[in-house]
Amino acid sequence: MVLIGAVLWGISGTAAQVLFQHFGISPEWLVTVRMSVAGLLMLMGITVTSGIKYTFSVWKDKKDALKLVLFGIIGLLGVQYSYFAAINYGNAATGTILQYMGPVFITIYVALRLRRMPQVSQVISVFLAIFGAFLLVTNGDFHRFSILPLAVFWGIISAITLAFYSLYPKGLLQKYGAALISGWGMLIGGIGMGFIHSPWNFSGQNSLPTWLLISFVVIFGTLIAFYIYIASLKYISAAEASVLSCGEPLSATIITVAFLHVHFGWAALLGGLSILVTVTIMARKGPSEK
Numbered sequence: 001m002v003l004i005g006a007v008l009w010g011i012s013g014t015a016a017q018v019l020f021q022h023f024g025i026s027p028e029w030l031v032t033v034r035m036s037v038a039g040l041l042m043l044m045g046i047t048v049t050s051g052i053k054y055t056f057s058v059w060k061d062k063k064d065a066l067k068l069v070l071f072g073i074i075g076l077l078g079v080q081y082s083y084f085a086a087i088n089y090g091n092a093a094t095g096t097i098l099q100y101m102g103p104v105f106i107t108i109y110v111a112l113r114l115r116r117m118p119q120v121s122q123v124i125s126v127f128l129a130i131f132g133a134f135l136l137v138t139n140g141d142f143h144r145f146s147i148l149p150l151a152v153f154w155g156i157i158s159a160i161t162l163a164f165y166s167l168y169p170k171g172l173l174q175k176y177g178a179a180l181i182s183g184w185g186m187l188i189g190g191i192g193m194g195f196i197h198s199p200w201n202f203s204g205q206n207s208l209p210t211w212l213l214i215s216f217v218v219i220f221g222t223l224i225a226f227y228i229y230i231a232s233l234k235y236i237s238a239a240e241a242s243v244l245s246c247g248e249p250l251s252a253t254i255i256t257v258a259f260l261h262v263h264f265g266w267a268a269l270l271g272g273l274s275i276l277v278t279v280t281i282m283a284r285k286g287p288s289e290k
Helices: 003-021 027-050 062-089 092-099 102-114 120-136 149-167 171-177 178-194 206-230 238-244 245-258 266-285
Strands: none
Touching: 003 027, 003 062, 003 120, 003 149, 003 178, 003 238, 027 062, 027 178, 027 206, 062 092, 062 149, 062 171, 062 178, 092 149, 092 171, 092 266, 102 120, 102 149, 102 238, 102 266, 120 149, 120 266, 171 178, 178 206, 245 266
């Protein structure tokens, strides 16, 4: 289930790249539609299975409601938009791999918060990830980026917001469940982005392939992928799921190279592999914060 969800996420990123670079769709519009529709459908499903009282239970507590809004805007919207912006200025493979540096920022944050040095293996992992990112974005040429600096910037922002997205809603998830919090978070993020780029302000190629790709991103790459990923946590641990979810950048890289003919040199491939190895090591060791 995790692998299927991860592969759907990887394909979704590649589909988004095609929409941005070949069909003229803006990242802002796609984020608005993706989050709003997926969040609304998820909440409708929760209402059918658990009742409307449960669906709106999180809004009864003012502190929880405020946390939910911050999670939706900074966490979900932040990671969704920065990820798509990285793809728009670069490609799906690079954007996805850079996003997977999130655990590095989690390690740094936990070390600062607890005022203690990370374990030696964690320090090595952080430096390995940074070195891998450097190889990925320079392709071994230390004098210039192999992709646009804006793609690197948004990729790193995506990793930072992913760290926030992973750490901040812990209490909400334990109290209300991942599906409810994520459903509301997506809807809140979509509405927030709608103030910047409304869903009816469509620009780009209005064709059947365009809408098929948009539908795939919203339904398969968001709603279904997230649902089966959450459902898999009933059977395996979060650490195991994190390791298996590395199928996302791998699938994004394979599809980007095979179908979009994006070239990766040996240094960029080595850099991407270094980041994935780092994520795997850190996930297997489990969370650092108690």
